[in-house]
Amino acid sequence: MLNSMLEFVPRIPIAEGTEWVTEWLKEKFSVLFDPIKEHLGNFMEFMSEDVLMLIPPIIFIIAVALIAFFISGKKLGLAAFSIVGLWLIYNQGYWDHLMNTVTLVIIASLLSVIIGVPFGILMAKSKIAEAIITPILDFMQTMPAFVYLIPAVAFFGIGMVPGVFASLIFATPPTVRFTNLGIRQVSKELVEASDAFGSTGAQKLFKVQLPMAKATIMAGINQTVMLSLSMVVIASMIGAPGLGREVLSSLQRSNVGTGFVAGVGIVILAIIIDRFTQNMNKKKA
Amino acid sequence: MPVIEAKNLSKVFGKNPKHALKLLDKGLSKEAILKEAGNTVGVNRASFSVEAGEIFVIMGLSGSGKSTLVRLINRLIEPTEGSILIDGEDLARMDKKSLRRVRREKMSMVFQKFALFPLRTILENAEFGLEVQNAPKEERRKKAEKALEMVGLAGYIHQKPGQLSGGMQQRVGLARALANDPEVLLMDEAFSALDPLIRKEMQDELIDLQSSMRKTIIFITHDLDEALRLGDRIALMKDGSIVQIGTPEEILVNPANDYVERFVEDVDRSKVLTAQHIMKRPETVNIEKHGPRVALERMREEGLSSMYVVDSKRNLKGYITADDASAARKNEIGNLEEILKNDIPRVDKETSMHEIFNIIHDSPIPVAVIEDGKLLGIIVRGSVIAALAGDAEVNIENA
Known part of the structure; x- marks a missing residue:
């Protein structure tokens, strides 16, 4: 009796609806998706195969170590770790995979930042925008990351580009949130001061709010980069190349050894990227 | 207008x-x-x-x-x-x-908590108002430097605000407000965040600056x-x-x-302070020794327009004005008796500041502090106000 009350409304076809919308988007916007897929795909291939992979590993390692040395305030720790870590990856024969992963992370994080910062600014400037965007961000972050792979495949097929797309959805929220937070945290008196001297909105933003919010925004970007990395691994399920694909294939063949080594490679990359972005933040703050 | x-x-x-x-x-x-x-x-x-x-x-x-x-x-x-x-x-x-x-x-504004931009140098802070006006670099640097010089910070222009003390930071705030030469200066509790000594110093400096720049x-x-x-x-x-x-x-x-x-x-301090705390040593002439000529000379020396007259035991006899003394000298009057005036505003040394305001407000001459008919001291209008403002060399030890 009570159960029949629950069945008062027949099942709402949300899944069908979503599929329909996705199909519709795919059809109508293929004009948009196809060139993105082609150009971005070509560019990323070029970057990983014709740029990064052509740099002799030894030079790459030394360059990373030098940068590490200088951004960590002339301390040896990070530089030493970079040398040993990157050499280990090379030693295990994963250098090309590493370059693919680096390409994916760089492109995905760059796009996330380029899209995320303006949205963060918009949220900080407008209460309405904040009210609309906040729940969307929550949705984007809590939806299991695998789910994004499905529309990514629908729109962009398989390969690097859908990986970037999925990563964008998953990894952009921290940049948006931290940009918003950073700008809102700028003390009221400073904002008043810039208004009192007759700043335009843009002057206030670029001369006062963004410089003051920089440390917070950088913390958000650090989060975004780390999330991109984790998504890039997941994206191997839809054919994104890189270290993640090695992990996936060892999973499929239940090959503990290879899986561990590829996993360690990802951890090394993660630590280097994390320390790099954090140090850049410290130095500028 | x-x-x-x-x-x-x-x-x-x-x-x-x-x-x-x-x-x-x-x-x-x-x-x-x-x-x-x-x-x-x-x-x-x-x-x-x-x-x-x-x-x-x-x-x-x-x-x-x-x-x-x-x-x-x-x-x-x-x-x-x-x-x-x-x-x-x-x-x-x-x-x-x-x-x-x-x-x-x-108009420019000076803020209670300074509101300096922490990432900019002192000079860049002072330039801010001109920068948003898109003034040419040369000009804004020159004006900002001049403003910083006015507030006594010429040597610190490349430091960051965090490196300066509170008082100096507020000088930067003031220089930033002055740099674009506004008509009106809005100062929101500008000195409230400073400790009392520095606050007083800043007040004095503001008064000094104001005497030359005449801002509103x-x-x-x-x-x-x-x-x-x-x-x-x-x-x-x-x-x-x-x-x-x-x-x-x-x-x-x-x-x-x-x-x-x-x-x-x-x-205010009107409850605690009494006449004896704010009175000054009086300039007097002695009725038994001096005539109008000496009185006039003494007044000229001290820059006064009137002076109290006492006898040799410092008993208060009255006061004379410069005008009367000058007239007396012309008319060859030899003693002070004839031009002596008696409408003296008088208080005793225990009179509260509050009462003194009322008396001094309508009085053209200083108030006399009297004990047993003797002149102890005088109180001028300025020292009442100054004492309230906590500035007078108040003789607390006499209390």
């Missing part, structure tokens, strides 16, 4: 402020309106005008609406009603562009001493309304209502 004129300036915070304004019209109090309509009355129909070159102090306790009022003047807070005329233009009805122009060219200054403070020291005129605020506007003396001598009176009494 006044530089700034506020007419019925009001600010009500919260939803539907017009309704709250109507309740104010009906004579409801601030609390009643908060209860009934949920609105907070920030400023209630403030009207005043500030003349060019004047230091106009707005004084009140915290919550009296003074900080809101100063932000209404440059429209950091949008007024609910009323107008602010600056050089005859109504700021409250300006579009954004004109408002920016006024803020850039006509609106100065917000909760401190009566500061108001008395700086203000040409003082407006006292309570619960968002201005309760009295007047010169420091008018406020002290004729408090408009109980509130002002209590304010004045609570904050």
